């Protein structure tokens with residue numbers, strides 16, 4: 001009873017797959033269609049070359065009957081010249097079709113890559129929370145590469161093979177229907193064999209792409225976290241993890257290649273079988289005077305021309321399937337919903353005072369468990385608010401909501417009295433600057449990294465900001481000063497220096513609202529003092545939200561919001577909260593007093 005049901009499900013799966021493939025092809029066409037003109041030129045060239053490749057053997061056959069069998073030489077050299085012309089023209093048309101197709105392919109891939117990269121920037125932060133960087137990288141590199149190669153060669157081969165196939169059958173039928181029938185005897189075997197193989201290969205190719213993506217993700221993670229791996233002596237575990245992924249990829253690759261490797265073998269066997277049949281049956285027919293020797297030669301040539309396109313089609317089919325799997329993965333990302341658009345009529349604010357209000361805000365990342373629960377508070381322009389609370393209390397989440405990386409599920413956030421949903425995100429973020437624990441520096445000069453805060457800042461403004469941020473003196477000591485090129489993520493400079501650059505970057509941005517996540521890493525006292533001083537300068541006159549780790553910051557804050565399990569449980573100044581002897585008092589006794597004692 002199980003079998004038929006199983007088969008029905010498999011058939012349904014295949015139908016769905018075919019539908020998906022057609023959908024993917026339609027999507028691909030939307031990228032290819034701007035090059036319609038060139039595509040038509042390619043198709044014309046393919047038709048020309050297919051006709052020429054059919055004409056060649058036909059003329060050879062006729063020449064054998066007319067000149068070789070009858071031992072006539074009149075006009076023989078003319079035919080040879082004609083053959084030479086045909087084969088030269090064939091080469092020229094093949095060259096042109098390839099050249100044009102590569103042009104089309106590169107332009108198309110360029111457009112897809114561009115759209116994918118742009119789309120990455122329009123995706124919500126939650127999208128990146130759930131995915132590995134390397135896996136995403138794999139889509140923009142491997143999958144697109146795969147598509148590119150397919151466009152370069154496969155498309156032409158598929159069209160030309162199909163045309164040659166149809167053309168060869170037509171001419172063969174015209175010359176001898178009986179011998180055509182004999183030649184075509186192998187086709188059903190080809191069809192059954194191919195179907196059996198492709199049914200298996202497609203699944204394996206998709207699996208191979210998936211494993212490759214996963215392995216890239218893992219490698220990316222291990223390379224970027226190399227220091228942590230070494231610090232915790234996790235090399236063995238990482239290698240084991242890698243071996244497991246490598247093994248999966250090997251398995252997937254092995255089966256994908258093995259099944260697709262069957263195709264040429266099968267074709268070879270059927271080629272030889274067809275050759276034997278034509279020679280045998282053709283010979284008998286020739287002996288009976290039903291066909292000429294030339295016709296047998298034409299059939300042998302065509303059978304080769306005919307099984308070769310079938311062979312090509314089969315091979316290219318595999319490449320096409322693998323590229324379709326890649327395209328599917330690329331389109332999957334393109335179909336991901338973008339960050340919600342700004343509301344219609346959303347406003348841009350040229351200047352803001354920096355008043356911030358949270359009004360009964362509720363938020364959850366997974367829409368199941370609320371991590372911010374009914375949070376309300378109001379902050380006046382220029383006020384400094386310290387957020388304290390145990391780990392996982394929701395401090396970072398509050399700041400992410402403020403920057404609209406996420407929107408509240410319920411409740412509202414007001415900036416200068418405007419609901420933040422009614423303000424364009426770009427405009428809102430333009431009035432904010434972030435100095436986070438992990439300062440991300442891009443590959444480029446120090447000057448460019450500081451200027452990241454405001455791209456139109458002059459060199460003088462950049463240097464002034466660096467001076468205020470206490471970064472100028474260390475920058476000028478570097479071999480190339482402000483033009484020193486930082487390696488990716490600033491691996492050439494110290495943690496403290498990175499933080500000073502982050503402060504300079506925020507200074508250049510000159511925001512009304514400042515978001516600070518104080519670094520907890522141990523930095524020498526001298527640099528620490530420099531950072532403190534720079535931060536004080538930076539914070540002056542701005543509304544500041546600080547996830548505070550230093551006692552000093554907490555004490556100096558105008559107000560402290562004490563968070564626990566997503567709720568504000570206490571708020572006030574350091575002194576008032578100590579007096580209340582509540583949660584903050586306990587937290588202070590456990591955490592900050594140790595710092596005071598030092």
Ligand SMILES: Nc1ncnc2c1ncn2[C@@H]1O[C@H](COP(=O)(O)OP(=O)(O)OP(=O)(O)O)[C@@H](O)[C@H]1O
Pocket residue numbers: 129365366371389390391392393394395396397398
């Ligand atoms: N991207 C995310 N997806 C799902 N849950 C998340 C995500 N980020 C944080 N959380 C969860 O939300 C809760 C609040 O996290 P949040 O990072 O805001 O805490 P925090 O107070 O800043 O903690 P810490 O002091 O450790 O940085 C935690 O339970 C955390 O597990």
